[in-house]
Amino acid sequence: MKETQSPWLYLFNRGEEYQAYRRFGAHEIAPGRWQILVWAPHAQAVAVVGDFSQWEAVPLKAIAATGCWQGDFAATAGQLYKLQITTPTGAVVEKIDPFAFAFEPKPGTAAKLWDLPQHDWQDAPWQAQMQAEPVYSRPLNIYELHLGSFKRNPDGSYLSYRQMIPQILPYVKQMGYTHIELMPLMEHLLDASWGYQLMGYFAATSRFGPPEDFLAFVDAAHRLGLGVIMDWVPGHFIRNTDTLAQFDGTATFEYQDPHRADNVRWGTWNFDLGKTQVQSFLISSAMYWLDYCHLDGLRVDAVSNMLYMDYDAGKENDRNQDGGRDNLEGLAFLKKLNTAVFAAHPEALMIAEESSAYPQVSAPIDTGGLGFNYKWNMGWMNDTLKYFAMDPYARREHLDLLTFSWVYMYDEQFILPFSHDEVVHGKKSLMHKMTGDRYNQFANLRVMFVWLMTHPGKKLLFMGGEWGQFLEWRDYTQLEWVDLEDPMNAGMQTFTRTLNKLYAKTPSLWTQDHDPAGMQVTLGSGPEQLSYIRWGQAEADCTIVVLNLMPLEVQHFRVPVPAAGVYTIVLNTESQHFGGTWRRLQRTLKTTGVPAAGQPDSVEVVLPAMGALLIEPKLRR
Known part of the structure; x- marks a missing residue:
């Protein structure tokens, strides 16, 4: 990178560069020649190492007054690399490239030299349709997917992105859903984290194939008439010492105050959302997935953790400089994020997974809101599941568990979620939560699904729920497809498909979801x-x-x-x-x-x- 291109760096340091991925990280500037740009403001020195250099250091040059380092080197696409950073104390550590587009398969953490993935997009009709139709007045029925456990190969290995196109997308379409929501696909090390503790904010996970194949998956979904949403985690990141933590030997991406940086609940580090460079980094990540990868929206994970100073364990007494509970940096970041996204993509879905009663999450920023266009209705979900788990004769005193939602159902623009979080860790599957014998469990489940599909608000169901899988979801194996040999499960699947299709063709069930x-x-x-x-x-x-x-x-x-x-x-x-x-x-x-x-x-x-x-x-x- 040349000094004449410094406007990129100026905007990045101001928190106003929203396509930083186009310049930061490694890019091929000529056949066999790569250029790299790194933000490490307190490093004494930065070098790139990789199998292209037999892991010998290739020094980068500091760009004065920017906190950034640059250099170029000879290499071939697909070769592995890391950054070698000399910290302020003189220690030499190896780190990932935060802007890498691809990584080696786990358990390794080296990035791959992989420029912006390329794809010949064929989804123009879908894009035009989404831009022409207001998001609020159309049906929105989301099928939540964990790609690693929907189906697997006979030997237990993962399906590839390419294999998923015929094995997942037609099924979801035939079942009558309008969108799929993917649990996080950004690169992560631990399978059991389900992608919520990640390291690669610009890299589709290597578990299922190269980045181009992920783009093909999205394109195929659009051509089939399915939108694609992905869970996105801007609040915190994994602790692993060779990733973002203490990146240049100091608190670079996380808060300088260790107490604020420490996310006790999830064993991660909290991003310093008030730092302008971190804002550029995270908003550029959102833009990468929406703009470059053609995703239709992001479900922003753990918004409550970004809204409150006292949300985490051990922080019950934390307060901001004004003495309040609000995380002022988090609030400002979320508003900035949504402003940037909707300026570029007014048709996008920006969905808050927010579990508190914080007001106006889905209201416009200019009216005092946070600017999301949807919020998960966790209260509706909890009350509904509690009600349907009761013996019917015990329900007589508890109808308010259902009707209480009528009091606040227009306070936000809600999505009604039966998500993965409700069918793990001993909570039982949806069908197993239902009361009574097996026949009555299915009868209750059918009624609960009618309640879901006819209550004001958009819809979300986690995979396997549509046929009443009895076992809790397990991330390490595929869904219990053998269930469908049972007539009860097959009938439940038929019911869900019928209900979904009836919903989609019935405007009265969705055109006025947010209107009394x-x-x-x-x-x-x-x-x-x-x-x-x-x-x-x-x-x-x-x-x-x-x-x-x-x-x-x-x-x-x-x-x-x-x-x-x-x-x-x-x-x-x-x-x-x-x-x-x-x-x-x-x-x-x-x-x-x-x-x-x-x-x-x-x-x-x-x-x-x-x-x-x-x-x-x-x-x-």
Whole structure:
């Protein structure tokens, strides 16, 4: 890099360079010739070492008043390299390149000389569609994936990115999902961390193949009509001494104060989010995945850890300079991140995994919000799972676990998540959480999924939940696909696919997710049944939802409806087709002329035991 290119460094040091990956790290500047740029502001010296030099040091030159070092050398793409840094104390340590695009397979930590991965993108129609359609008023039904354990080869080895294209993407599409959400694919060492303790902020993990193959995976998803979101972890990084920790011999990426740097909860180091160079580094990482790799969005992990001074264990009394709990640097960083992302990608999904009641997480920055466009609704998730785990006769005093969400469901733009975190570490799988014998567990699961798909908010389900896998998720082996030989599991999978496709083609279930006009409760004061109407934007566009939360069939159940006419039952969770017991189904309903629950008319149905019905107007009188 030449001195005449210093504007890049000026912006980087100001925290305003959002494509730093284009200049930092190693890039091939001519055939067989590579150039490298490194930020190590307190180093006495920096060199690059690798198999291209028999691991002998090739010194880099300091760029005055920038904290950066540069140099070039002869090498071949794919060769391994590390940085050799002489710290302020004179110690010589080897470190990764923070901007590397590829790494050697674990347990090694050397980067590979790999320039920006190349791909001939064929997803222009998808990109145009996403830019043309407002994100809030379209269906969003996310399938959360851990690529290392969805399926594996017969010998237990990982599928490659290329193998995943035919083995994962068509299945997700056929199941009726709109997007996949990938647990972090940035390079990480420990499989059991699931990618949340990472080191390579610009490198798709080598576990599944080279970076170009990951781009092919994204492109294939888009051409199939699937969006791709990835979990992204800007709050903290792994402790390993040859990665980012004490990078130049001082606290470079982490806080200088060891107490603030130490993330006790996850055994990692917290990024110093107030440091301008760290802001450039992290926002450039976000831009790399969104811009260069064509991802449709990022689910930002552990936002609460960046919002509060006292979030972590042992920090209960930590306060900011004003005496408050807020992490002022974290708040400013998140606003800066979202401002930068939406300036470049207004159609992007920026999703906060935030577990507290911090206000306006998904509100615009100019109105006092953090600027995300979605937030996970962890309260809804916890209350729902607690309710459905109860014996039905114990639920009578606890309907508020479901209805309490109605109090705050428009406070944020929510995604309703049944994520991987709820099916590990002894929490049991979704199906195993359900109460009763095996038949009733599936009946409860079907009703809970109707609650998910008809409650205001977008949707997320972790893999395996769609067919009621009994075992908890295990990251070290593939899902229990053998389950589908059981008619109950196969029926559950059919039910989920049917419900997903019904959701996608029913505007009343998603066009007004974030508008109070989108839902009207018609019957919810009793402890055993719920009835509500989801409204679309078009006149008379509605779906009536009825949930029976008890294992007792109800004859002549009166369902309030908004107008006289003929109605159709479009879904009955107790259909034999789904694993239920009903062979003959009610289809067409005529209004009775009897008002009910504030509605001008009603229909009578047989309400299945521990079942749910979805009803739509067929025609009007």
